[in-house]
Amino acid sequence: MKIANVPRRASLDAPNLSSRVRDCEPRSKVVPKKLSQIKQTKPLQLSLFELLTETDILTEDGSRQLKKGKNYSQTIELYDFMPRFVWTHQADVRRNYNGLLPALRREFECRGEAYSLTLKPAILVGRDGTSTSYYPSADEDILETILRKIYLDDNPKFFDGQPGMTFTVNQIRKELKKQGRTRSHYQILDSLQILKGSEIVCQNLDTGVKLSFNPIDVLCYTEKSEREDGDEPCYLIFSRVIAEALESLYFRRYNYQKVIGYKSHIARLLHRRLSHHFKQANENVAYTVNFSTLLRDFGLEYPTLATAIFKFKKAIEEMKKANVIQDFKTDAVVSALDSRKIEDYFLTIVPTKTFSFEMSASNTVQNNVAHLADSLKEEISSKTKKKRSIFPKDSAPQTRSAPRSRKVKT
Secondary structure (H helix, E strand, C coil): CEECCCCECCCCCCCCHHHCCCCCCCCCCCCCCCHHHCCEECCHHHHHHCCCCCEEEECCCCCEEEECHHHEEEEECCHHHCCCCCCCCCHHHHHCCCCCCCCEEEEEEECCEEEEEEEECEEEECCCCCEEEECCCHHHHHHHHHHHHHHHHCCCEEECCEEEEEECHHHHHHHHHHCCCCCCHHHHHHHHHHHHHCEEEEEECCCCCEEEECCEEEEEECCHHHCCCCCCCEEEEECHHHHHHHHCCCEEEEEHHHHHHCCCHHHHHHHHHHHHHCCCCECCEEEEEEHHHHHHHHCCCCCCHHHHHHHHHHHHHHHHHCCCEEEEEEEEEECCCCCCCEEEEEEEEEECHHHHHHHHHHHHHHHHHHHHHHHCHHHHHHHCCCCCCCCCCCCCCCCCCCCCEEECCC
């Protein structure tokens, strides 16, 4: 077993992983603990986190059907809405920096509070000593989504005070195969090391609280050469920011099966956003937002606004096929100086009956979490350390109305 303790830098897109440096040697002599040496605990909050019992689902023909909660996973407050992935092609940028990418700085908002984010790329070192840097990209987004689903389904625990899990590379490959995706053993190891080696510095500009973390804090794995079948147990420990969210009950249910099935990263991002924030979703209530807001908060970069809206409409079509969105409208926002120039779009998104029912069911689960948390308040608070938080003040487990929605005219 070896630990991935990759030096930290930052970067841009979803490159072809087959071209990545395959063998990454750790630069640090830090030796990971054996799994038997790690203190494994299960706080009460984790029992609430996995509160995904059987739930009523409205099927496409309008009937109700009982489905297992295993169709679902959880979004994490703030963390899942940081623009921490790069969706554009990284190779051209890398050439300008001799294979090493610069740190990226982005700004975004969460629940009305302003944040800045600095993304530093991971550096993978080949056997010849050549260093190449990578930003977390679409491949890492998909991998992290799968890892967290495995964590949720497999009796989630804390390893030394942070969310940790055991897994095998074959587990991940099988889940990818279900979605029609193919990744080699080494490609998955590459993505794991990018999540381990990339560094995120996030600051709440309203409170000044700053947090620096890696998406994966500790990674311990086995090279394929040591065991050819890919079933050698590995373990990882997620970042402290996820631990704080779980301890504070800052999470909400979403339809994992639909999100992981999307081919478009924009569809994955938008579905998570709607599931987390659009709590009063209804086929007669539209979600409205400025297109520039989504471009900023998703970390999307396109050469022109026309290209951006074209890509976005393709993602909307995919979500329509998935029975999530029934209607979508764009209203051009023109320049005050030149009425021929479009500066932005005002988007109106109308959910389907099925998605609205799922949101209603998620609200019920969320209310159950809130009620149970309230009954266990003393026990939970006695075991949770008080500290300054980077999370928005409005973060909480109970349901609340999402901003910027309006009734659809009939």
